[in-house]
Every structure is written in C-alpha cells, then in structure tokens.
Amino acid sequence: MGWALVALLATAAGVLAWRDPRRLSIAVLIALAAGLATIGVLGRAALVLDDSDDPLPLAWAMLGVLLLAYAALLVLGVASVANGIAMVRREGRSPAHLLSFVFGVGVLGFCAFVLTVWWVDQNHTDVARELFLWLVALAAPVTYLAVLFVAFVGYGLLYGWAARRWARPVDAVIVLGAGLRGDRPTPLLAARLDRGREALDRSRARGRDTHLICSGGQGSDEVVPEAVAMANHLVEAGVDRDLLWLEDASTSTEENLRFSAQVAARHGVDGGRFAVVTNDYHVLRAALLLRQVGLDGYGLGARTALYFWPSAILREYAAILWEHRRLNAALLAVTCVPTLALLVRAAA
Known part of the structure; x- marks a missing residue:
C-alpha cells in the first residue's frame, strides 16, 4: 500500500508537470513521494536488522x-x-x-x-x-x-x-529589473541581462522574431528608470536597439509581467510565449507569477553569488508563504x- 501511494504521488506530479510545470503543488507532491519512499526504505532496513x-x-x-x-x-x-x-x-x-x-x-x-x-x-x-x-x-x-x-x-x-535544458523559442524575453548603481546595472542585474541576451540570441537563431523587454520602473533613489539603464547596458554589449522594448513603470514582479505583456501587445505580440529572466533563486516564483497573470512561457535563472543565495532564497520562501497565507x-x-x-x- 505504501509503495502504491508513492507511485500515485509521483505519477500525479509527473502529469501536472507535463501539463504545466509552473505549479507549487508539484513540489509538494514530489516531496511527499520522496519522504514516503525514504520512510519505506528505512523501515525495510529496520525490519532486516530487527530479524x-x-x-x-x-x-x-x-x-x-x-x-x-x-x-x-x-x-x-x-x-x-x-x-x-x-x-x-x-x-x-x-x-x-x-x-x-x-x-x-x-x-x-x-x-x-x-x-x-x-x-x-x-x-x-x-x-x-x-x-x-x-x-x-x-x-x-x-x-x-x-x-x-x-x-x-x-x-x-x-x-x-x-x-534551461529544454527552453523553447519565445516571442519576447522579459528581463526583470533589480536595482541600479547610479545609472548602471548592479552585478545582480547584469547577470540577468547576460542571461536575457543569451535567450534572445538562442530564440532568434531558431527562426523566431524575438524581442527583449527591459522591465523596471524608477525607484525613489534611482536617477533613471531601470529599463533605460538595462537597455543602455545591452546596447553597449552589442545588442541591436531595435530588438529592445522598454517597460519603465513597474514596481513589483507582478507589475513587471503585466506591464511587459501590455508593451508586447502594443508591438503586435498578443497572447504570445514569453521567457522571464531573473536570478536562479527567484526563477520558480517568477514562473508561478507568469502563470498567475495568464501568460504562456517559462522562467530562466541567472547565476547568483554564493554568499547572496541563502538570504535570497529565504526571502523567496517567506514570500511564497505570505502569498498562500490563508x-x-x-x-x-x-x-x-x-x-x-x-x-x-x-x-x-
């Protein structure tokens, strides 16, 4: 009975992931299946030793x-x-x-x-x-x-x-803002922009007329909107400015996605497929929000400095708990x- 339940949980997780992997319930099902399997193995070992x-x-x-x-x-x-x-x-x-x-x-x-x-x-x-x-x-x-x-x-x-392994071509790559130093991207944001440029090049190389959306408003302590600084950084790195669209009004990840979809729609991409680029600790929650706002696509994560990752992932976990607080x-x-x-x- 126990192993049948493990198989049922694993199968349910697989079916949900096949339909749309942007579900937190998949993570819970996998964890339950793995936990029950571990208990089963330990219990079997205990019975062998107890004999x-x-x-x-x-x-x-x-x-x-x-x-x-x-x-x-x-x-x-x-x-x-x-x-x-x-x-x-x-x-x-x-x-x-x-x-x-x-x-x-x-x-x-x-x-x-x-x-x-x-x-x-x-x-x-x-x-x-x-x-x-x-x-x-x-x-x-x-x-x-x-x-x-x-x-x-x-x-x-x-x-x-x-x-990353099975990324498909998209209509637009959305790079989420992450703060500036003066009018320049921080190393954290620069890593996102590098990943976004890779996704843009890969998608266009596969025949899609893909554009990149720089998404980020202007904070109270910033001299320019994040989207403007991001676009300047990409142009300096060799990206054609005609391939860049700017979304410079957002103040949260949800607004990043909603407003970027509106920008894409104004350029003729309505109901298309998107890749949202952020840092690796934030990629799952960004993908969950992408599904929540009704957009098709997936998340891509840029590498984060090792010392920064633990606090960042705890912050993301706290946000997940709050979003499902009831x-x-x-x-x-x-x-x-x-x-x-x-x-x-x-x-x-």
Whole structure:
C-alpha cells in the first residue's frame, strides 16, 4: 500500500508537470513521494536488522541516523549564521540581509533544546519526559515548514535546470529589473541581462522574431528608470536597439509581467510565449507569477553569488508563504494543536 501511494504521488506530479510545470503543488507532491519512499526504505532496513537475534545492530543504526540528522542541523545552523555575518558585511544591514543569520540562530536554538532534553534525561527522568513532549509538539510545525522549504528549494532547482535544458523559442524575453548603481546595472542585474541576451540570441537563431523587454520602473533613489539603464547596458554589449522594448513603470514582479505583456501587445505580440529572466533563486516564483497573470512561457535563472543565495532564497520562501497565507495559517494551526494543548495544561 505504501509503495502504491508513492507511485500515485509521483505519477500525479509527473502529469501536472507535463501539463504545466509552473505549479507549487508539484513540489509538494514530489516531496511527499520522496519522504514516503525514504520512510519505506528505512523501515525495510529496520525490519532486516530487527530479524537478527542481536538487537545491537538496529540500536546502533537508529543512533547513527539520529546523530547524522543532528550533525546536519548543527552544520546548517553554523553555516547560516556565518553566511548572515558575511551578508551584512558585504551588503549592509537590513532585515532582508539578516534572514540567514536569524534562520541559523533558530536552527541552533532548536539543536540546543534537543541537547537539553537529552542532558536532563540523564538526571531527571520526570522533567525529561515533560521536555520531550514539548519537543515533539514543537517538531510538528517545524517539520511542516521544513518540508515546504525543501520542496520549494528542490523543485526550484529542478525547474530552473529543466527550463534551461529544454527552453523553447519565445516571442519576447522579459528581463526583470533589480536595482541600479547610479545609472548602471548592479552585478545582480547584469547577470540577468547576460542571461536575457543569451535567450534572445538562442530564440532568434531558431527562426523566431524575438524581442527583449527591459522591465523596471524608477525607484525613489534611482536617477533613471531601470529599463533605460538595462537597455543602455545591452546596447553597449552589442545588442541591436531595435530588438529592445522598454517597460519603465513597474514596481513589483507582478507589475513587471503585466506591464511587459501590455508593451508586447502594443508591438503586435498578443497572447504570445514569453521567457522571464531573473536570478536562479527567484526563477520558480517568477514562473508561478507568469502563470498567475495568464501568460504562456517559462522562467530562466541567472547565476547568483554564493554568499547572496541563502538570504535570497529565504526571502523567496517567506514570500511564497505570505502569498498562500490563508492555507499556510490553517495548516500551521493544525500542527500547533499539540503545543496549544501543552500550554493549556501548563496554565491549568
């Protein structure tokens, strides 16, 4: 029954991906199938070890899995804190730049709580039992958020690879703005423009009359609209200005896409196929928004500096949670029932 469910989940994910891979539900189905398959393999291994007359192999195997998981959490926490410090040093202090640091502190705090439960268990069994209940209760919402995070990141990487590998010709390439330094693109935006130029050349080489849309308005701290600076950068790199269309009014990713579609329609491309170019950490959410606004196409990701990626992907994950806040709030409320029960018992 268990493996049949794994096959059913994997098949459902495959069918949805074939129809339109720009669905977050595909990521959840893949994560559930992978999780159930892992549980099945571990359960089979436990049964094999349990058949032995000697219980020690099973006990050592279980201890090894727990220690490996704990060590992985420690490494994740330390690496996230170190990345947060590096991010602040290179990019300056801001709530967005502190995300990986806060995440790392949270992971290390959870590790410390687990270690506390173990230490107390060696001396005070009754207290340890109570702490263990709290640990299990807290693990429910943490596991929910962790599974969603792994699903989002894992499918984002898979989607980005597949989109690059099987990218089809398009009517227009939309490059999303990402801030300026004076009147010049930042390195982050320059990487997007390079990827956009590659997509433009590849699509035109396959016989499509493809144009590139520079999409980005003018922020309060910018001297020119992002679209203008992007177009200038591309012309300096050798792109024919006649192949460039400008969208200089947007202030968000959704507006980037809606307004760019309007620009394309004014040039005779109405209901065409688009490739939206952004950075790799943002490519899945951009593709999801492309589908949400009713446009056909796919997302392409430009490489991001390694130190910048953790905070950026956490920001994207937070945005995904917020965009589906009602569903996530409901599911989190369910996972928090054991914690609420413990709080009520403690207050009684």
